[in-house]
Amino acid sequence: MSFELGLHCRDCGKQFPSQPLAGCDACFAPLEVAYDLAAVGRAVKPQDLLSRPHSIWRYRELLPVPATPGPNERPVGGTPLVAAPRLAKALGVRELYIKNDAVNFPTLSFKDRVIAVALSKARAFGFRTVACSSTGNLANALAAAAAAEGFEAYIFIPEDLEDAKITATLVYGAHLIKIKGNYDQVNRLCAEIAQRYPWGIVNVNLRPYYSEGSKTVGYEIAEQLGWRLPGAVVCPMAGGSLIGKIAKAFDELQTLGWVPPASTRICGAQATGCSPISQAVKRGLTEFEPQRPDTIARSLAIGNPADGYYAIRTITSSGGWAEDASDTEIVAGMRLLAESEGIFGETAGGVTVAVARKLVQQGRVDLERPLVLVITGNGLKTLDAVRSPAAQIPVLAPKLGQIAAYLAAPFPPAHAVPQPTVSIA
Ligand SMILES: Cc1ncc(COP(=O)(O)O)c(C=O)c1O
Numbered sequence: 001m002s003f004e005l006g007l008h009c010r011d012c013g014k015q016f017p018s019q020p021l022a023g024c025d026a027c028f029a030p031l032e033v034a035y036d037l038a039a040v041g042r043a044v045k046p047q048d049l050l051s052r053p054h055s056i057w058r059y060r061e062l063l064p065v066p067a068t069p070g071p072n073e074r075p076v077g078g079t080p081l082v083a084a085p086r087l088a089k090a091l092g093v094r095e096l097y098i099k100n101d102a103v104n105f106p107t108l109s110f111k112d113r114v115i116a117v118a119l120s121k122a123r124a125f126g127f128r129t130v131a132c133s134s135t136g137n138l139a140n141a142l143a144a145a146a147a148a149e150g151f152e153a154y155i156f157i158p159e160d161l162e163d164a165k166i167t168a169t170l171v172y173g174a175h176l177i178k179i180k181g182n183y184d185q186v187n188r189l190c191a192e193i194a195q196r197y198p199w200g201i202v203n204v205n206l207r208p209y210y211s212e213g214s215k216t217v218g219y220e221i222a223e224q225l226g227w228r229l230p231g232a233v234v235c236p237m238a239g240g241s242l243i244g245k246i247a248k249a250f251d252e253l254q255t256l257g258w259v260p261p262a263s264t265r266i267c268g269a270q271a272t273g274c275s276p277i278s279q280a281v282k283r284g285l286t287e288f289e290p291q292r293p294d295t296i297a298r299s300l301a302i303g304n305p306a307d308g309y310y311a312i313r314t315i316t317s318s319g320g321w322a323e324d325a326s327d328t329e330i331v332a333g334m335r336l337l338a339e340s341e342g343i344f345g346e347t348a349g350g351v352t353v354a355v356a357r358k359l360v361q362q363g364r365v366d367l368e369r370p371l372v373l374v375i376t377g378n379g380l381k382t383l384d385a386v387r388s389p390a391a392q393i394p395v396l397a398p399k400l401g402q403i404a405a406y407l408a409a410p411f412p413p414a415h416a417v418p419q420p421t422v423s424i425a
Pocket residue numbers: 109135137138236237238239240241242243299300346348376377
């Protein structure tokens with residue numbers, strides 16, 4: 001049995017039957033999937049999940065997907081929630097966890113979650129061709145899933161994306177099109193394409209469904225903490241969708257009674273070079289001012305975020321906060337995460353860690369309750385950010401004597417015992 005009721009408008013509440021449609025025809029606000037939560041609560045209990053696989057499909061009653069598993073369902077999600085004591089010490093918090101979507105299957109970012117849900121719906125609506133505008137990770141995720149599920153895929157990106165994200169899209173046989181312009185221009189173009197072509201554009205006409213996939217990050221965090229909510233979450237923001245969906249997941253779990261009631265400070269992280277949402281929060285505004293992005297965190301370079309207004313509302317109404325990090329701080333954040341916890345996140349991960357440090361320093365998080373950092377993508381996709389061309393890597397002959405001489409040499413001592421470049425004392 002499916003518990004999906006259709007779509008409703010986030011602002012005026014107008015209801016619509018389930019269909020590929022992004023905005024309300026009465027007030028132009030975004031649409032959201034509605035569920036019969038009371039019926040979910042009667043039909044499913046947390047212990048019923050124990051026998052299910054660790055993937056997003058575990059929470060199928062809370063997603064707009066078929067009631068029973070289909071042949072196209074692949075094991076997306078179910079990523080580790082890793083205790084991070086060394087990073088906790090560096091940041092000055094007691095209980096810290098990394099939600100590690102840098103290892104999400106199959107393309108190493110949380111975007112595999114949203115794509116899995118979007119393509120499930122694309123299939124139900126009868127689309128043969130799917131498309132997206134992307135800052136890179138969504139491109140990888142859509143290309144891979146379209147290949148595995150037999151869809152034709154058209155992917156539109158700004159022309160300055162990282163090589164790894166381009167190669168890891170093309171390899172799946174997707175049609176990749178670079179647009180001269182930034183993401184916001186690419187996205188506007190895709191809204192026009194949606195009017196002309198009979199395509200399921202995952203972040204345009206399928207957006208209400210696609211975005212629901214992000215709720216699974218929140219369900220997993222709560223379940224992995226033993227069905228309790230953290231004191232605070234720090235989440236990177238681009239379009240501002242993921243952060244709102246984590247908050248929605250926590251709200252739904254409280255409504256269902258699957259977690260004890262608790263407040264979670266929902267905190268947002270952006271790059272200073274593209275920070276419309278964090279700037280609005282810091283200035284006490286309810287609306288953001290669009291920006292022209294200029295940051296190494298290209299995955300977050302959305303200057304006119306579709307869900308920015310709602311992200312601001314989510315953050316402020318939860319008692320959370322938002323901050324942003326310069327390019328230098330982003331790189332330091334990536335290195336700190338790698339050197340303290342052995343997790344290589346992409347630039348967005350550097351943003352999250354750098355912002356978490358600021359939020360702790362500013363006293364914005366409750367140090368007595370668990371803090372969760374959401375690491376959303378893999379560092380192997382943004383190698384340039386941490387490449388150090390000047391690094392002296394010794395090249396020695398395959399002789400023990402050479403190694404002994406190298407280790408005995410007084411200089412440079414840093415080579416004898418690798419030192420963290422970022423203090424974690
Ligand atoms: C690695 C990574 N983290 C976070 C985000 C932000 O997600 P949202 O657009 O839902 O705010 C993105 C979006 O592209 C991303 O690629």
